[in-house]
Amino acid sequence: MFKVPKNYEYSNEQTIGNVEYRISPNDILGFSVYTNDGFKLIDLTTSAASISTGLQSSNQGNSQTQFLVEPDGQVKLPIIGKIKIAGFTVREAEKSLEQEYSTFYNKPFVMVKVLNRRVMVFPGTGGMGRTVSLDNENMNLIEALALAGGLTNTGKAYKIKLIRGDLRNPKVMLINLSTVEGMQQSNLLLQANDIIYVEPVPRISQEILSQLAPIIGIITSLALVYQIADGLTNKQ
Numbered sequence: 001m002f003k004v005p006k007n008y009e010y011s012n013e014q015t016i017g018n019v020e021y022r023i024s025p026n027d028i029l030g031f032s033v034y035t036n037d038g039f040k041l042i043d044l045t046t047s048a049a050s051i052s053t054g055l056q057s058s059n060q061g062n063s064q065t066q067f068l069v070e071p072d073g074q075v076k077l078p079i080i081g082k083i084k085i086a087g088f089t090v091r092e093a094e095k096s097l098e099q100e101y102s103t104f105y106n107k108p109f110v111m112v113k114v115l116n117r118r119v120m121v122f123p124g125t126g127g128m129g130r131t132v133s134l135d136n137e138n139m140n141l142i143e144a145l146a147l148a149g150g151l152t153n154t155g156k157a158y159k160i161k162l163i164r165g166d167l168r169n170p171k172v173m174l175i176n177l178s179t180v181e182g183m184q185q186s187n188l189l190l191q192a193n194d195i196i197y198v199e200p201v202p203r204i205s206q207e208i209l210s211q212l213a214p215i216i217g218i219i220t221s222l223a224l225v226y227q228i229a230d231g232l233t234n235k236q
Helices: 041-053 090-101 141-147 180-185 204-235
Strands: 028-034 065-068 074-077 081-084 109-114 118-122 130-133 155-164 171-175 195-200
Touching (some): 065 074, 090 109, 130 141, 141 195
Antiparallel strands (some): 028 109, 155 171
16 A cells, blocks of 8 residues: 655655644634633524534533535524635634624633544554544644554554655655654654555565465366366276
């Protein structure tokens, strides 16, 4: 998986994690509105909001109501209705919504959180891919690998690829976590939809056997047919 040409030039940016995530279509947003004294205004319209969006409030420690960003980049919120939000950072979205709600409330305070931010981790063994939720804004590469179960015994710690951006023209970084120096140089913060791929150690003998298996099967079948035919000839 994720092979690159022999002379591929990997990106060597070490500060890519400093770029803030921008809200995208199909994101699920946790959303709350407060006044400056802490009164939660959105409680007044939570039921109607949940019905209109088809999403329900979480009862597992997250008091924010959930809203879906539609394919056109807009989100339908209580009282103000549809508003374009895709392309904003979380803080930009909060400021924009505070401005919108200031028409109805005195000095509103808005909190927005993207709830479905995640990365995909392939820790070095086929069939063991994991999806890791970015619950924290500052989750780094090593933490995501730990949440995915760590590197497998067949994974190359010195050859980890971080794939980011448009998959038609992605940015690929090569990371070495086999040494302390490599870890210090690669303290990367993750972004939504990043792919972390740990290159596995090739199993040459297993690959050869898998390629020879069909040929061995044909030879075995022919030998069996020959033995049956020879046995019938001898009986005659």
